[in-house]
Amino acid sequence: MSEPKDVGDIGITVEFSGGLEMLFSNERKHKLSIPAKDSTGAPLNVGYLVTYLCENVMKDARKDLFVLDGTVRPGILVLINEADWELEGEETYEIQPGDNILFVSTLHGG
Amino acid sequence: MAPLPVVELLQHQIASCEAQLRDLRQQLAEAQHLQHIRTQEQDRLRHTSTSGDPLTHDMTYGIHDEFRSEVFAALSQGEDVPLRAATKWPLEKNEYKRYGRQLIMPEIGLQGQLRLKNSSVLIIGVGGLGCPAAAYLVGAGVGTVGLVDGDVVEESNLHRQILHSTGKVGMTKVDSAKIFLSSLNPNVKIATHTARLSPESAITTLQPYDLVLDCTDTPASRYLISDTCVLLGKPLVSASALRTDGQLMVLNNPPLPAGDIRGGPCYRCVFPKPPPPESVVSCGDGGILGPVVGLMGVLQALEAIKVITKGPHTSDSSSPDPPSLLIFSAYASPMFRAIRLRSRRQKCAACSAQATVTAKALNSGSLDYVQFCGSISPVDMLGPNERISVDNYAKIRMEVNPFTGMEPSKDSHILIDVREKVQFELCNLEGSVNIPFSGVSSTPHSTSNDNESEPSWISDLRKHPDKPIFVVCRLGNDSQLSVRKLKEHNLDFGGNRFIGDIKGGLRAWRENIEPDFPEY
Ligand SMILES: [Zn+2]
Numbered sequence: 001m002s003e004p005k006d007v008g009d010i011g012i013t014v015e016f017s018g019g020l021e022m023l024f025s026n027e028r029k030h031k032l033s034i035p036a037k038d039s040t041g042a043p044l045n046v047g048y049l050v051t052y053l054c055e056n057v058m059k060d061a062r063k064d065l066f067v068l069d070g071t072v073r074p075g076i077l078v079l080i081n082e083a084d085w086e087l088e089g090e091e092t093y094e095i096q097p098g099d100n101i102l103f104v105s106t107l108h109g110g
Numbered sequence: 111m112a113p114l115p116v117v118e119l120l121q122h123q124i125a126s127c128e129a130q131l132r133d134l135r136q137q138l139a140e141a142q143h144l145q146h147i148r149t150q151e152q153d154r155l156r157h158t159s160t161s162g163d164p165l166t167h168d169m170t171y172g173i174h175d176e177f178r179s180e181v182f183a184a185l186s187q188g189e190d191v192p193l194r195a196a197t198k199w200p201l202e203k204n205e206y207k208r209y210g211r212q213l214i215m216p217e218i219g220l221q222g223q224l225r226l227k228n229s230s231v232l233i234i235g236v237g238g239l240g241c242p243a244a245a246y247l248v249g250a251g252v253g254t255v256g257l258v259d260g261d262v263v264e265e266s267n268l269h270r271q272i273l274h275s276t277g278k279v280g281m282t283k284v285d286s287a288k289i290f291l292s293s294l295n296p297n298v299k300i301a302t303h304t305a306r307l308s309p310e311s312a313i314t315t316l317q318p319y320d321l322v323l324d325c326t327d328t329p330a331s332r333y334l335i336s337d338t339c340v341l342l343g344k345p346l347v348s349a350s351a352l353r354t355d356g357q358l359m360v361l362n363n364p365p366l367p368a369g370d371i372r373g374g375p376c377y378r379c380v381f382p383k384p385p386p387p388e389s390v391v392s393c394g395d396g397g398i399l400g401p402v403v404g405l406m407g408v409l410q411a412l413e414a415i416k417v418i419t420k421g422p423h424t425s426d427s428s429s430p431d432p433p434s435l436l437i438f439s440a441y442a443s444p445m446f447r448a449i450r451l452r453s454r455r456q457k458c459a460a461c462s463a464q465a466t467v468t469a470k471a472l473n474s475g476s477l478d479y480v481q482f483c484g485s486i487s488p489v490d491m492l493g494p495n496e497r498i499s500v501d502n503y504a505k506i507r508m509e510v511n512p513f514t515g516m517e518p519s520k521d522s523h524i525l526i527d528v529r530e531k532v533q534f535e536l537c538n539l540e541g542s543v544n545i546p547f548s549g550v551s552s553t554p555h556s557t558s559n560d561n562e563s564e565p566s567w568i569s570d571l572r573k574h575p576d577k578p579i580f581v582v583c584r585l586g587n588d589s590q591l592s593v594r595k596l597k598e599h600n601l602d603f604g605g606n607r608f609i610g611d612i613k614g615g616l617r618a619w620r621e622n623i624e625p626d627f628p629e630y
Contacts, residue, residue, distance in 0.1 A: 017437055018355055019391065022548070028442055060552040065389050075329075075385025077435070083450040084380075084435075102449070104437060106381060109352040109393040110239040110327040110403065 008036045010044070010097040014053065018105035020076065023060040030057060034095075046078065047071065047091030049101065066103075077104045118625075126279060133277030140293050200224060205297065209251050222419035223251060229418045230254035232316060234307055234335055235325035236283040237261075238270040238393070238403035239349050239410060243323055245273060246411035248291045252418070254299040255291065256319055259283040260306035266630075270400035307331060310475050312338040321417060323410050324348040327392060329384045330479040336361060336377030337467045337477075340368055340460045347413045348377065349406040352396050354440040356406035359451070360413050360433070362461070369463035371454050375433050378467075379455040384483040402440050409436070489587040496593055496610040500618045503580060523578045524571070528592045529616075533584065537628040539619070547588040550595050564599070571601050578608035586615035 014030045021028045038048040054067050064073065071091065072078055078085040079102040080093055095101070199206075201223060212218045218226075231252050233240045236259040248255055261283050263274040271283075278286040284302040291300050303315055307326075316322060316338050324335045324346060332348065339346040345363040349356065359380070366373030393403075433451040460467045471477050498506075506523065525542040527534055534544040545567045553565055571579070579596065583589040589611035596602070602609045612619070620627040 017439060017442075018357070019352065019396070028439070061554045062552055064386070068386065073386060073389065074383035075381060075389060077380070077449075079449050082447070084452045086452040087450065104357075104435075104449075105389070106385060107350040107352040107355060107357050108327055108329055108332070108390055109396065109398055110235055110237055110325050110350055 009033045010036045010095065012095060012098065013100045014049075014057075015100065015102045016104075017102065018107050020066065020103050020105045023058055023062065023066055024053075025059055032057070043094045045091060046080065046085060046093045046095065046101065049095060050091075072103065075106045077106065078102075079104065126277070129275075129279075130277035133275055137289060137293060144293075144296065201227070202297075205251065208295070208297070212250065218415075218419055221421075225419050225421060226251050226415070227253045229321065230256065230319045231321050231323060231414055231418075232256040232258065232319040233323045233325055234258045234331070235327065236271070236273065236287045237267065237325065237327065238351065238398060238400070239407040240323070240325035241271045241273040241287065242404045242407035243325060243410045243414070244287060244291060245294065246408060247414060248295045248298045248300070250411070250415055251295065252298060252414075254301060254319075256301040256303065256315075257284045257287055258303040258305070258307055258315060259287075260304060266394075270398060270403050272404065307334060308475075309334060309472050309477050309479060313342065313469060313472060316342055316344060319344065321414055322346050323414060325407065325410065329390060329483040332377055333384065333482065334479045337460045338472065339365070340376050340465075341467070341469050341472065343367065345374070345417050346377075347410045347417070349410045351398060351403035351406045352391060352393060354399055354402055356402055356409075356438040358406055358409050358413070358436040358438075360417065360431075363417060363433075368461045368465045371456075373454055373461060375452060375454050376458065376461045378460045379453075379458045380435075380451060382455065382458070387484040387486045399440065402438070405438065489590045492590050492593055492611060497590075497613050498580065498610050499613050500622050503612050504619075504623045506580075521577075523580060524574065526579060526581045526592070528581060528583045528588050533630075536630060539582070539616075542582070545592075547583065547592060550592050553595070553599075555598055568599055568601065571596070575603055575607055578610075580610060580612055582612040582619075583615045585617050586611065586613055589615060 011031065011033050014032055016024050016028055016030075024030065034044065034049070034052060036044055038044055044052075050067060050072055051070075054063055058066060066076070067073060078090075080088045081100050082102075085091075085093060200220065201209075205223070205227075206213065209218075209223055213220065213223055229252055231247055231254070233244050233247070233255060236244065236257050240257070240259070244255060244257065259282070263271070263278050263281050263283055263286050265276075265279055267274055267283075268276065268279075273287040273290040274281075274283065275286075278289075282304050284304050288300045288302055291298065305311070307315060312334055316335075322335060322339050322344050324332060326332060326335065327350075332350075336346060336348070338344075339362050343362075343365040345365045346361040347358075348361055349358045351357075359377075361374060361380075362376050363374040364372070433453065435449045435451050437447050437449060438445060454461050456462055457464055459465060467477065525539060526545050527538055527542040528545055528547040528550060530546045530548060531544060534542075534546075538544070549565070549567065553568070579601070581589040581592045581596070583592070593609050593611045596609050601607070614621075616627065617629075620629060
């Protein structure tokens with residue numbers, strides 16, 4: 001939230017639901033300003049966003065409750081602007097300014 | 111003096127029997143009331159069919175003798191059917207009244223009510239979701255409602271599982287639910303299956319029903335139910351809830367055969383791989399707010415009514431709503447949001463042309479859902495010299511320390527309770543310090559000797575290097591993991607200070623030492 005505002009940063013909203021917010025300082029909604037390009041200079045995609053969140057936003061040490069084998073762990077749905085990311089090209093989707101990315105952990109209680 | 115266990119036990123039994131008796135009396139009153147109404151109705155029918163009937167008058171005084179026998183013959187043909195009204199009107203008389211408020215809605219109407227009456231719904235799991243779902247479906251007049259559950263009613267169920275009541279603690283959940291539902295609406299047939307659904311029993315259990323509600327609480331049962339619904343071509347309404355959140359999906363709708371991409375996605379399409387078992391939290395561990403899970407169950411009933419009253423899917427008619435996931439968060443704003451889901455997955459193991467989940471594999475028991483989803487075995491990671499029984503710990507608190515010979519004192523050691531703060535505040539052992547497990551486990555392993563950046567709970571524990579540390583939790587799992595963590599932070603000073611866990615946690619403490627310690 002207090003990320004440096006470099007030239008080329010884009011503003012997005014990242015939300016967590018289904019208990020994932022507990023891994024992110026118990027905040028459901030994070031307004032982030034993130035670099036528009038990844039470390040290789042390529043446009044920022046969702047795959048890189050996941051790594052970015054893990055390294056820069058997640059304070060909790062239990063990374064494996066969010067990421068497994070370099071991608072979001074099974075049981076987490078990634079939703080880009082209210083649609084399943086599989087409708088949008090999954091990790092390759094290039095993030096646009098103003099995008100809303102929602103991570104939902106599936107629940108099992110009943 | 112504390113009451114003897116047997117006295118307490120008897121008091122408890124009497125209280126339980128009294129509650130059950132109250133419950134039975136209420137049910138009896140309801141049943142008598144129902145019987146009374148029925149008797150009145152029959153009396154009224156008999157009455158109108160004799161003296162007050164204008165036809166009787168005509169037959170006696172107004173009809174010419176020659177016609178009388180013919181008229182009698184015509185009337186007598188109808189006498190095989192006890193109530194003539196039943197043949198003339200598609201619903202029973204009482205049904206028009208009972209369902210009147212939904213019958214006059216264009217979404218239901220007579221056609222919708224008949225579809226409900228001719229339908230059968232299987233509710234798997236008669237807990238926080240299944241109870242409200244069953245109540246509304248039975249109330250709405252679904253013809254047959256099946257209930258599957260192998261559990262018995264527990265006191266900790268009652269804040270959310272609205273079909274069960276205090277007097278029914280110990281009764282099977284399906285029996286308890288059947289009593290409630292039969293008295294709610296005697297028109298509905300209630301079928302009970304008092305067992306947990308297994309791969310071997312799944313197909314025969316689900317087969318007779320038109321639609322299935324997944325009201326269970328484990329990943330394994332969710333995959334099993336979804337796979338069976340795909341194999342049998344049944345739409346599935348799936349919901350779940352935890353803490354303040356709920357989720358709802360209508361799956362396999364329309365329920366077209368595997369390989370037909372126009373069919374709705376199944377649970378495996380949405381979640382091809384099960385979540386790691388350590389990420390799965392139950393209501394018993396995470397907690398659940400009654401109205402949250404209740405709401406999700408009510409929504410399941412609503413979706414079921416929508417699917418049933420819409421009638422069978424035909425390819426040329428308008429297709430159902432696109433698949434979506436409804437997310438509810440009681441403390442978010444807005445509370446509801448709907449997310450568009452993918453369609454059927456091309457390589458889905460259950461609903462694609464390459465499906466590997468088959469009826470044969472299911473029936474033979476070769477599909478192991480529990481293994482597929484994995485499980486966490488009870489933690490057993492500490493050596494015997496890192497653990498203490500509740501009996502020995504009680505001696506340290508109350509008697510001379512068996513290890514050091516020291517007099518008991520609260521200050522002789524540090525007792526860390528690693529339950530979350532809200533649980534610690536419910537009840538705790540005098541003198542214990544609360545360091546929640548979430549904080550312990552989320553503190554990164556320090557790589558340097560940079561003690562300034564470490565959290566205060568670690569530096570506080572460094573201040574008393576001479577005092578042994580005992581770690582306790584609810585059941586004795588987190589306490590072991592915490593002992594490991596404390597040692598990773600070198601709080602045992604290279605083995606010079608004892609750090610160990612109390613075996614079996616506060617549950618063992620209550621069972622063996624202090625029966626009054628609250629159980630929650
Ligand atoms: Zn599928």
